[in-house]
Amino acid sequence: MDKVAMTEAIIVAKKTKNLSWEQIGEAIGMSPVWTTSACLGMNSMPEDTATALCRFMELPAEVSQALQEYPTKVWDQAVPTDPLIYRLYEIVGVYGPTLKEVIQEKFGDGIMSAIDFNMSVEHKADPKGDRVVVTMDGKFLPYKAW
Amino acid sequence: MDKVAMTEAIIVAKKTKNLSWEQIGEAIGMSPVWTTSACLGMNSMPEDTATALCRFMELPAEVSQALQEYPTKVWDQAVPTDPLIYRLYEIVGVYGPTLKEVIQEKFGDGIMSAIDFNMSVEHKADPKGDRVVVTMDGKFLPYKAW
C-alpha cells in the first residue's frame, strides 16, 4: 500500500466515523497539524503512533505500515493555485525578505529550520470577523564557518 | 524618488545611526515586521507614520513621500533561492494541503486573508538551540454563494 492509497483509506474512515483531525490527533496524543500531515503522506509516523491511529480508526495493518514509511515529499505546482494555499505563497513572496531582515537581526546569519519545526492553527473569535492564527516554531540554525 | 531608492536611503541611514528594525518600529509606534516591510517597499505608510519615521531617521521629505506610495508588489523568483526564504516556501509546499484541511475544518470553506493580516517574529530561548517563532494572524474570509 503506497501513501496515496493510505490517505484515501484514512479519508474514507474519517468520513464514515465522522471524525475531525482534531479528534484523531487527540486520540493518538499528537497535534492536529502534524497528524494531518502524516495522514496526507507528508510525514512518517513512529510505529506506536501509527498503531494507535489504526486501532482508533479501525484501519488494517497496511495503513499502519504505510504511515511509517519515510515519505518522498513532492508537490507539482511551483506556484499553488488553490486560493487558501496561494495566500500562504503570497505571504512568502511579499514578506520573505522582511522575515529575513527581522529574523537575522534577532539571531545573526542563519535560517529557521523547516525540519526541526512545528506548527499550530488557532481559531480567534473577533466581532469584525474571526481570525486564523498560524504559529510556526522552528529551530534557528546558524551558518558555520570552517 | 521610487521605492528602490527609498529603501537604499533608509538602509544607509539605519547603518549610519546603528539602528535596528525593532528600534525603528518602536519609534513610530508600529511592529517591527510591518515597519520593515514598508521600508523594503512592500507596504504603504500613512502620512503621519511616514513623517515620524523620517523625522526619527533624519531622512528628507521625498523618502516620506515614497513611503506613502501604494506599492506594486513584485517578486522575481517563483521559487526563492535564499535558504531562509526557501524554507518558508518549503513549508507552504509540505504543509499547504495540511493547513487547508485544518483551517477549513475549524472555519468552513474559505481562506485566511493575506491582506487583513499581521505577523510577528519572536525569539524563544531553548537549551537545545534557540527557536524562531513566526505568528501569522489573518481574517477568515468565507466563500459566499450567490
Added chain:
Amino acid sequence: MDKVAMTEAIIVAKKTKNLSWEQIGEAIGMSPVWTTSACLGMNSMPEDTATALCRFMELPAEVSQALQEYPTKVWDQAVPTDPLIYRLYEIVGVYGPTLKEVIQEKFGDGIMSAIDFNMSVEHKADPKGDRVVVTMDGKFLPYKAW
C-alpha cells in the same frame, strides 16, 4: 465520488434532460454563474442547495455529497489556451495595472476580494453585433498597518 465524476454525472443529466445552466440555477434559487462553478467543481454547495439540485436533476445522493465537499481549486495552464478564456487572461495582462490605478484611486491601498465576490453575465443586443457583459462585484479589502 470525487468532483470529476460529479461533474460528469451532472453534464450527462443536463444533456439528457435538455437543461440550461440558467434553468438549473433558477430551480435552486441561485445565479447561473455560481451554480455552474459549483457543478464544475470550483465551489462548494450548502447542503440544502445541493439537495435541491439533485432532486431537480434526479441525481443520486453521492452527487449531492460531492457538491458539498470543499474543493481544491486547481488549474493546469498558467496561460490558458482556449480563445474564450485567453481573452480574459489578456484583459488581465493589458488592463491589470490600469485597474490597480483606478481601483486604488477610488478606494485607497487594498484589493478587490476574489472570495467575498460574485459575478454575472448578460446578453446585450446590439445592431452592430451582440455584446457580452460580465460584471464582477467584490468586497474591497484595505491593507492594514500593525
Added chain:
Amino acid sequence: MDKVAMTEAIIVAKKTKNLSWEQIGEAIGMSPVWTTSACLGMNSMPEDTATALCRFMELPAEVSQALQEYPTKVWDQAVPTDPLIYRLYEIVGVYGPTLKEVIQEKFGDGIMSAIDFNMSVEHKADPKGDRVVVTMDGKFLPYKAW
C-alpha cells in the same frame, strides 16, 4: 519619446497638479479606465484626444506624439504577483471554464472580444464593507465555418 518616458511625464504632471484619473478622463471626454490605459501605454489615443490631454495637463507635444503611437502590449509576468492583479488572474483561473459555459450557452460557439471591448469600475457603498464593481463589455464574435 517612448511610451515609458511618456508615462513618467504624465505621472509627474498628475501628482504636481494633484489630478485624479477621473478628472483627466473627464477633461478629455473619455472614461477613466480607457484614459488610464492609454496613459500607461496600453492603448493609442486619436490625435485630438492626445492634444486635449496635453493641453489640460500642460505637457509638451512629444507626449502627445507618444500617446498616438500604436503600442506593443507586453507584460513580463505570466502569473502576476501584485495581490490586486493576482486576484483578477485567480478569477480567470477559477471562473474561466464557468464563463465559457455560461457565455456559450447564451451566444453559441465563439468568444467575447478583448479588442471591441470596454470596461468600467464603480464604487458601491455597502455597510458590511464597500464593494468594487468591474464591468466588462465586449462584442461577441462567433466562430465561422468555411
Added chain:
Amino acid sequence: MDKVAMTEAIIVAKKTKNLSWEQIGEAIGMSPVWTTSACLGMNSMPEDTATALCRFMELPAEVSQALQEYPTKVWDQAVPTDPLIYRLYEIVGVYGPTLKEVIQEKFGDGIMSAIDFNMSVEHKADPKGDRVVVTMDGKFLPYKAW
C-alpha cells in the same frame, strides 16, 4: 463520446475507406482545412454538416453529436516540437513584429481576428521544388476608445 474518441473514429473510417481530407470536405461542401480542424476537435460543426459527414463516412450518431460540441481548445506545447508546426511558430517569432508593422500601417491600430477567420492551403508546382502556399484571411478588428 468525447472529442478524442471522435477523432479516432473518424481517422479509422478515413483510412478504411481510403479517403482524403479533400474528399471529405468536398462531400460536406466545406473547405478541407476547416473540415480537418473540426475532425481533429478544434472547431464545432453545425448539425447538418455533422450529419452529412457521418452519413458520408458511415459513422454513428455519437460522432455527429461530438462534432457539434463546442470544443475547449487546448495545446500542451507552448513551443511545438514537430518540425512542420515549429516552422510556423518560427515564422510568428521571426515575422510577428514585421506583420504588426505592415498590418497596422495598412489598417490602423487593431488586430487580425483569429475567430472571424479562414485559411486555405495550396500546392504550387515549381521546377526548383514545389511550394506550399498558406493563405490566412481574418477580419480586421480596430481597437475602440471609450
Added chain:
Amino acid sequence: MDKVAMTEAIIVAKKTKNLSWEQIGEAIGMSPVWTTSACLGMNSMPEDTATALCRFMELPAEVSQALQEYPTKVWDQAVPTDPLIYRLYEIVGVYGPTLKEVIQEKFGDGIMSAIDFNMSVEHKADPKGDRVVVTMDGKFLPYKAW
C-alpha cells in the same frame, strides 16, 4: 553600429520623412514585408539593396553596413503577449496539427520551409468589415531516407 541602433535610425528617418514601409519597399524594388523584416533586424540585405535604402532614406553608411550583417534571430517571449502577434500564435496552436494533416496529404512527409520562404499582406475591402489576408509561400522539403 548594431542592429538595434540601425532599427532606431531607420524608424526616426521614416517618421521624419513621413514614409511608409510600402514606399520604402517600392523604392528599393523589394516587397514591404521583407523590407520591414530587414529593417527590424530579422533579415540581412544584399549590399546593393542596403545602399539603395540608405540613399533613399538619406542614412549614413553604417546603417547600410548593419543592414548587411547576418542577424542572430532572437525573441524573448515563447508565448507573445501583444494581441496582434498572439492571434498568429493562437492560429499555430489551434490549426498547427490541421495544417500538418492537410500539407502532408498534398505533399507527403516533409515540411514547409521557413527559410526558402516569402510572405505578403493584403487589404481586402469587405462591407461587413475589411479583412487582412496574409499569404505564406514556402518550399516543400521532403524528409529523405538514407
Added chain:
Amino acid sequence: MDKVAMTEAIIVAKKTKNLSWEQIGEAIGMSPVWTTSACLGMNSMPEDTATALCRFMELPAEVSQALQEYPTKVWDQAVPTDPLIYRLYEIVGVYGPTLKEVIQEKFGDGIMSAIDFNMSVEHKADPKGDRVVVTMDGKFLPYKAW
C-alpha cells in the same frame, strides 16, 4: 497500432532474435541511424522498406503500416536529462554560436537543413580511449530576399 506499440514490438523482436540496429539496417539496405530513428517512431518508412523490415524481423503487417505513418515528432524535455543526450544538448549550447559563425562564413546567410539531412556514427579506435565520431550532413538553405 500506433508508433509507441510499433516500437515496443520491434524492440521485443530485436531482443528475441538478438539483432543489432546495424544488422537491421543492413538487411533493409539503409543506414543504422535512419533505421533506428524510424523504428523509434521519428521517421516514416517507404512501403517497400517497411515491408522488408517486417519480413526480416518476422513482424505482422500492422507494424509495417505503423512504420509508414508520417510521425508527429514530439519530445517532452526541453532540456534532456539523460547524460548521453544532454552532452549533445550541451554541445549545441556551447558551440551553437560558433557553428553559426563558421557555417555562415563558408556559405553566406542561411542554415543547415535538419530535413534534407543525414547522419552517421563511427567507432574510432584510440589507445587513449576509443572515440565516437558523429557526422551530420545537411543541405545548406540560403535565406532568400523577395
Added chain:
Amino acid sequence: MDKVAMTEAIIVAKKTKNLSWEQIGEAIGMSPVWTTSACLGMNSMPEDTATALCRFMELPAEVSQALQEYPTKVWDQAVPTDPLIYRLYEIVGVYGPTLKEVIQEKFGDGIMSAIDFNMSVEHKADPKGDRVVVTMDGKFLPYKAW
C-alpha cells in the same frame, strides 16, 4: 577586460583587417571551430596561442589575458530561437534517443564526452545544393561500477 569586451575587440579587428575565422585559425595553428569558440568566450586559450592570436591581429595584451581566462559557459535560451542553432537543437530532440541506441550498441553503457571533444565543419559541393558537413569527435566514457 572581460570575455564580452574581448569578443567585441576581436570582432572589430577581424572586420577591419578583413579576416576570416579560417585565416585566424590557420595563423595560430588551430582549427577554425575551436579558434572561433575561444574568441566567442566559450573556451580558454593556452598562453602561447593567445599571444600568437594577438600578435597576428594586432590586439593588446589584455585581449590575450582575457583569452586565457577559464570561461563560465552560460547560455540564456534553453530552446534557442535562431534558425541555424534551432535546427541543431531539433536534431538533438529528434535523433537524441536514436544516437543513444546506436552509440551504446557500438560502445556499451556510457556517453560521448563533450569535454575531450573536437568538431569540424566542411563545405561539400553538390549539384542539388551544397551541403554542410559537421563532424563531432568525442571520447567514449564508459560508466563504471564501484
Added chain:
Amino acid sequence: MDKVAMTEAIIVAKKTKNLSWEQIGEAIGMSPVWTTSACLGMNSMPEDTATALCRFMELPAEVSQALQEYPTKVWDQAVPTDPLIYRLYEIVGVYGPTLKEVIQEKFGDGIMSAIDFNMSVEHKADPKGDRVVVTMDGKFLPYKAW
C-alpha cells in the same frame, strides 16, 4: 519487465527479507550507493552482478535482465522538492561557482566527470549531533584545444 517494475520487485523483496542496501551491496561485492542506484534504475549492472543480486534476493531472471539494461536517466523536477534532495540542489546553487574556482585552481580548465565517478556515504558520530559525510570522487577531464 521495465526498470519501474524491476525496482518495485526489488523493494518488495528487500522488505520481505528485511534487508538493507548495505547488506545487498555487500552480498554482491559492490558499494551500497552504486547498488542502490542500479536497483532504482539509474545504472546498469554487469551480468554476473545482476545474477548474484537475483540469487541473493531470490528474484526471477527478468529482474536480472532488467538490471542489465542501459537506463535512460530521466528526472521530472528541474528543482527537486523533497527536502533531503533539495538540500543537495541548494549546495550546487550556493557552492557551484565556488567549486568551479577551487577545482580549476587545482586542476586547470576542465570538469569533474559524473561518469567516471563514484560516491560514498558515511555516518560520523558527533556529540553535538551525528553527521552525514558524502564523498564524491570523479576523474578530472581537461578541456582540449584542437
Added chain:
Amino acid sequence: MDKVAMTEAIIVAKKTKNLSWEQIGEAIGMSPVWTTSACLGMNSMPEDTATALCRFMELPAEVSQALQEYPTKVWDQAVPTDPLIYRLYEIVGVYGPTLKEVIQEKFGDGIMSAIDFNMSVEHKADPKGDRVVVTMDGKFLPYKAW
C-alpha cells in the same frame, strides 16, 4: 559597497598579487572552499576574519564591511549551464533518490543540513588520470513529531 563590487575588488587583488584561494584561506586560517564562497558573496565573514583577509590582501575597509554583510543567496539558472556546475547538478538528478535511500537507511527519517555544513576539495593523483574528491559533511537533522 555591495557584494558584487566586493567580489570584483577581491578578484583584482588576487590576480595582481598572484594569490591562490588556497593561500588566501591559509592566511586567514580558514578552508579554501569556505573562504572562496565568502569572497564570491555566498557566506558572511566574522569581523576578525574579514579584517585579516583585507589586511593580507591590502584591501580597504569597505571590502571588510561587505564581507561581513549577511548575503541574500540568489542564483539565476534553475538548471546551470556551465559544464563543471552542470555535472554537479546531474549528480543530484541521477543520485538524489539513491542518497535519500542510503542516508535515511543509516540515520532514519530526516535530512543532511546544508547550513550546519562544510565541504572540501582534494586532488588525488591517479596514473589513469587525476581525480577530484569532493567531501560534504553536514549535520543530520531528524524530522520531529509534535
